[in-house]
Amino acid sequence: MDMVEVLIVGAGPSGLSTAACLSKFSIPYVIVEREDCIASLWHKHTYDFLKLHIAKEFCELPHMSYPTDAPTYIPKKDFLRYVDDYVEHFNIIPKFNTSVESCIYDEARKRWVILARDKVNGTILDYASRFLVVATGENSVSNIPEIIGLQSFPGETIHSSSYKSGNDYVGKSVLVVGSGNSGFEIAYDLAVHGAKTSITIRSPMHVMRKELIHLGMVLAKWHIPLKFVDFILMVLAYLLFGDLSKYGIVRPRMGPLLLKAKTGRSAVIDVGTTELIKKGDIKVVGPISHIRGDLVEFEDANERCYDTIVFATGYKSNVNMWLKNDMGMLNNDGMPKNDFPNHWKGAKGLYCVGLGRRGLAGVAKDANMVANDIHDTIEMMSFN
Ligand SMILES: Cc1cc2nc3c(=O)[nH]c(=O)nc-3n(C[C@H](O)[C@H](O)[C@H](O)COP(=O)(O)OP(=O)(O)OC[C@H]3O[C@@H](n4cnc5c(N)ncnc54)[C@H](O)[C@@H]3O)c2cc1C
Ligand SMILES: *[C@@H]1O[C@H](CO)[C@@H](O)[C@H](O)[C@H]1NC(C)=O
Numbered sequence: 001m002d003m004v005e006v007l008i009v010g011a012g013p014s015g016l017s018t019a020a021c022l023s024k025f026s027i028p029y030v031i032v033e034r035e036d037c038i039a040s041l042w043h044k045h046t047y048d049f050l051k052l053h054i055a056k057e058f059c060e061l062p063h064m065s066y067p068t069d070a071p072t073y074i075p076k077k078d079f080l081r082y083v084d085d086y087v088e089h090f091n092i093i094p095k096f097n098t099s100v101e102s103c104i105y106d107e108a109r110k111r112w113v114i115l116a117r118d119k120v121n122g123t124i125l126d127y128a129s130r131f132l133v134v135a136t137g138e139n140s141v142s143n144i145p146e147i148i149g150l151q152s153f154p155g156e157t158i159h160s161s162s163y164k165s166g167n168d169y170v171g172k173s174v175l176v177v178g179s180g181n182s183g184f185e186i187a188y189d190l191a192v193h194g195a196k197t198s199i200t201i202r203s204p205m206h207v208m209r210k211e212l213i214h215l216g217m218v219l220a221k222w223h224i225p226l227k228f229v230d231f232i233l234m235v236l237a238y239l240l241f242g243d244l245s246k247y248g249i250v251r252p253r254m255g256p257l258l259l260k261a262k263t264g265r266s267a268v269i270d271v272g273t274t275e276l277i278k279k280g281d282i283k284v285v286g287p288i289s290h291i292r293g294d295l296v297e298f299e300d301a302n303e304r305c306y307d308t309i310v311f312a313t314g315y316k317s318n319v320n321m322w323l324k325n326d327m328g329m330l331n332n333d334g335m336p337k338n339d340f341p342n343h344w345k346g347a348k349g350l351y352c353v354g355l356g357r358r359g360l361a362g363v364a365k366d367a368n369m370v371a372n373d374i375h376d377t378i379e380m381m382s383f384n
């Protein structure tokens, strides 16, 4: 059994940030990752045209800025280069192909006991650590809703995490399920590549431009009340987009920044999708009622045939599958019970980073808090 001070599970932005913050205190750690690369979500499960929606100064990992000549909204390939530089700069060496399968707290030894599988040769590795940092992300399992008759659909069904480009769908009839950022961007990409595209919209949502959100974040930084900032954003959005309700897009009562702060739900950043919806190139449909063969029936009794369904229906946390004793830190969905910003600490040296629904800015904040807390705890232990 390997004795370690801190075990970090996951080498995405959260795990890497935590590693960097710990190394500032010279606290030894081991970081394990089930895939064979860092930031695997970004490498393997995002589409090629992805860009950060938030300006770069709000998306930095701790202790390292983006290059000054980097664009304001960082494209996927630049983000990956930044993360590579980050790992090199802090000399982070994750143990790849290593999937954590169970963690339990051993009261007698006052340590976390971790079992991980080496995915290449199947051996089980065991670790005993004083501190355990959950950094497996909000996006570790693809979420596909249960829909009656989905098994009978003869065409292709994919999750947004496997979607790469609209090139593969020219002339096809495609239904995008889910109207978050991924759904909106994929629908746009499909339509401009000449797919006959529909998107389902179920609940009220804010449609914004990235520049508007940026303006809002800057104003909020100057301590202008969110309610007032939201009012400005909604007026500007109305001037930009007009009334979208006739296309099935209804605004929530609460403003976009307040909604994000209260619930973690983000506004959708328009990349041109609304223009295509107005032109009729993308058809908005309601929620699906059921599927019969290639025929999809909607709750409003309309029906249409599709070749492909893309599920942009989000992700789930996988923590409950391997963390056998979460010390009350998490709920049934494997997400923190406590609200942001009090969500990152459990009991007995257990922490989570990147589960606060606050994007990369939240990741950086969590990692700093967790490393500081581990540092303080170690100081206190050596003092006693
Ligand atoms: C399409 C898309 C676009 C996004 N755009 C933005 C954006 O513009 N701005 C923003 O701030 N955020 C964005 N996000 C959110 C994104 O999740 C975060 O930016 C960031 O990737 C979160 O980092 P993380 O380390 O917490 O999680 P992840 O990046 O998901 O990393 C978790 C890692 O843990 C590993 N892991 C999981 N389970 C185990 C296990 N049992 N054992 C070992 N390893 C395991 C995974 O393989 C993964 O590498 C986007 C997400 C998606 C899907
Ligand atoms: C991880 O596994 C992949 C595929 O099995 C292999 O190609 C790669 O070399 C492995 N990486 C490490 C660091 O073991």
Ligand SMILES: *[C@@H]1O[C@H](CO)[C@@H](O)[C@H](O)[C@H]1NC(C)=O
Pocket: 118, 120, 121, 123
């Ligand atoms: C399995 O691979 C790991 C490295 O990934 C190595 O440390 C270990 O010795 C290997 N076990 C066997 C039985 O080959």
